[in-house]
Structure formats: C-alpha cells, structure tokens
Amino acid sequence: MGKSEGKTDLRMGIFSDTKDWIPFLRPGANSLGNSRRGRIRSLCIFKHSQLKKLTIFFLRGILFMALYALLVGEYNLYGIPEKKTDWHHMPGPRSPQWIEDGPLYEIFVRAFSEQGTFRQVEQRLDYMQDLGVSAIWLMPVYPIGQKGRKGKLGSPYSVQDYFKVNPELGTAEDLRSLINNVHRRGMHIIVDMVANHVSNDYIEMKNRPFLFARDAQGNFTREVADWSDVTDFDYSRTETRLYMKEVMKYWINTFDFDGFRCDVAGMVPTDFWEETVAELRQIKPDIYMLAEWEDPALQVRAFHSTYDWTLYHLLKDIRNGKKPAVMAVRWVEEKRAFYPQNALPLRFIENHDEQRAAAVFGKEGFKPFIAFIFSIYGVPLIYNGQEWGESQKPTLFDKVHINWDKRDDEIRAFYKKLIRLRKLHPALPSRQLTPVGNNQPDKIISFLKSAEQERILVVLNTAEKEFKIALNVNSELSGKTFRDLFSGKRIKEKNDQIEMKLEPFSAMWWLVE
16 A cells, blocks of 8 residues: 555564564554655664674574574574464465466556546557556555645556546546456456545545444544554444445446455455455456565465565665675575465565555666566566566656656566566476575675476576676586576586676576477
8 A cells, every 4th residue: 555654564573693683563563665655664783893703693593593482483593483384384366377378567657648537548458468567466446535745646556446447537437447458459348446545535434434444432543643644443342344345346237347456455354355255256257466565374265376575675775785696595495385285375576565566676776676576486476567677656646757758768678578488488487496505605696496307597697796606506407508598698508607707787597408
C-alpha cells in the first residue's frame, strides 16, 4: 500500500562472522514500504569499534541465546520458523501456470500516462505483449475518499465505494474493455484489494457503522494512527466478513479479474482469507492470490505468493557493499526451507512503495540484481516504466506520470531478453538451485539452476569493477562446454574450475552443453 515517508519495518538481526549486521523479519511481520505508511523499525545497534574482540564474541553469544529464547528456539537466521515441519511439510496452494511463467507488471493507472486512464493502458497492451508480460496487476481502481484525503488526488488505497470504478480513470465499460483485451492476448490481469480498511467517508458508514472499527467512545478508528485517511474494518463481526466476501466475488463475477493483490494482508485475519479464497476458487479455479506481507502462514491455504521484502533489502545491502553477495543465494535456499512447498514468492527490485531501481541500484548497477530475480523461482515483478529505466517515483497522492518519450530502449531490450530467456529455459524458474563457490564471494553471485535435462550456470558481478574469477564446479560438469545465453560466447571447464572475466555489473547465464 502507499505509506508515509518514514521508513520502518519489523526487523531484527544478528552479527555475522565478518561483523556484518544480518537483518531478519520477525515471524508474521511485514516490511510495509515507505511512501504512505512507513515501517516500524526495531533495530539492535552496536558499535564494534567500541568493543574488543573478546567482548564482541561474548556479547554475540548472549544476544544469540536471548533471541533464541525469545523466539522459542525454533527460528532461523532471518527470524522465520526453522522447524520445517511447521510449514514446509505442507504443500500450500499450487499457483496457476500463467503466473509461474511471469513476469507480473504492476500498473498505477493514474501515473501510467499523462491522461491516466484505462484507455491509455489498453493502448499499451501490444507493447506489454511484445515485452513478454504474462500478467498485469492494476493498483486500486475504486473511487477515492475525500475526508482526510492526502494530497490533491488522494491515495488509491483510501477506498470510498467498493462497488464502483473511479471515474477519474474511466468508466466501468472502459475497464471491462481493458480486461477483455488483456485476455484476448493470452495475458491475465489482477486487481488490488484493500480489505483492511476504507476511506473515512466510505458509503456504508452511516447505514452499517457496525462494519467498522470503533474506539471506546464509539468513534471510527484505525490501528495505525498515521493512516489518517482511512478507517479499519472490524473483522470480529460476521457481517464484515460476509460483506468483504461479496466485494471480492463482485470483481470476479462482474469484471472477470483473474485474481487479487491483497494490501497489508497480514492485518486481516488469516482465517478470513482462507474461507474467502476457498469460495473464490469455486468461481474461478485458476485464481491467483498475492499477499502484501511476508509470513508463511498465509501461504498454507490462502495465498500463492507473498512479498520477499527480505531479499529486496538484502540486494540493496549487497549493492551498497554492506553484505556479501553470497548471502543472496543463501537466503533463497533458507526461504524455500520454511515456506510451504508450492509457495511462490514475489521477487522485485522496486514497486510502488519503494524508490526506483534505477535510482537505488544505478542505471547500470541494476542489471545483476534483476538478472538474479529472473534466474530464481518466484514471480518477477516489473513496475510502471521500470523496464526502461524510469527514475522518477510517482507519488500516490498527486499527479506525476511516467514519461514514455524518455524511455531507454537499451534497458528495455535487456529486460525483454531476461523475460524471453526465462520463458525459453525451464531451469531458470525452477526450484532446483545448487550454490557454486567462487574466489570473490563478497561481490560475485554464482549458482547452478537445473530442470529435467537442462542446467544453467548463473554468474553475476554486483560490483562496479572488473573481476577475473574462478568457479569451483563438481565432477558432473567436468569437461563440459558452457554457452552464455546473452552473448553466445563459449568457455570450457578445466581441472574442476571455470575461469572467466566479468565486466562491471555484468550478468551471465551459461547453458551447459
């Protein structure tokens, strides 16, 4: 959702052997973004320069034991249940094939064009199809509340009426035409669902005040004070649950959306999601459900995907030299170990709650990180002009639109190739990942992807300098030839090693021949 400018997230961590701070999320906590709500940061901070080595070692031990006791002794490095029988023994809902192919393209209709309407989005569908987009996610399309509105236009996450289309974006027929044309192209489309709260002047507040949260004095209220333009639903009421079920069914039945991205899903009771999604699957068996949260419990029965905020922050830290590159692969392995077997994380290097990737990672620096996203299992996300290097972050409250005339076609070509190769090579989106050692683990990411008879060696340089590296490979790859899927260049393994030169911020996908 859109959030306030403060940066918070429910994070804790421990120190690594290299004195790096390793963050992790508390179980059930979520990194909520930084543009409307803010995150609640609880960080433990120590200054190593003030401690001698022995003291550091002693404090590490105390900190580790305290955290271990606090978290019931069953949590891993990132604060999620390590006891694999908690979640990983459960299959979880299997995602529809169309989303596993990826990517998902997020559109903020207001900011997508100067006009900011559904018609302009529809006019870009040929562009989307040429890029290789499998599915589109529309941010909220509902009328926006007036009471307590932030900015001139207000946040799309402050919903005034769940059964109407925002007239600023177009008519219901315009939206229906857009959806139909998406489907004609063999693509799919989901919409944002804000089930936790509504605007302060929601249409049902006078007639059905019992649907909403109230304080001891009977005033409408919200859990997070900074979200001053919204009022929370009261999910302790059966009427509220029935009402929101009808809302979600309406958008499937009336407009034929293919699923929902559910805003701050962890702030809504999990059993509501499980009951509702079960009913939605009766209407649309191949529905896709995405939760803005990071909690494996949500993926046991309700959601196919949750956000991988932890990976996003880790990739930023790697780019800034705060964490070693090797940790990216370790995290992917860790996450798979404690989530349900079919869980399909949403992977990204930007979205509407974060700064633009071109600004955070750099015009060239983004390449190894988005290549990493496209070479691991999960749903790769692209946001509103990200694919051509848009660096201006649209506000959720006022009119700022992306400039199509300034797009960088070279960057777009790179994204297009990533998408095409991921669709052509089943090893890339597969869950089979084998770490591959290299002699520059702080800056170089290397691992092997496998699927059926195909194997691809992924090598990524996250640094702004050239490296000559050596990779340690196993006997299975002895004597094999490798062809880079980007350049067509070939190299051969010798004496259980592969040597290569890596340009700054380069990405290589070596197909084993």
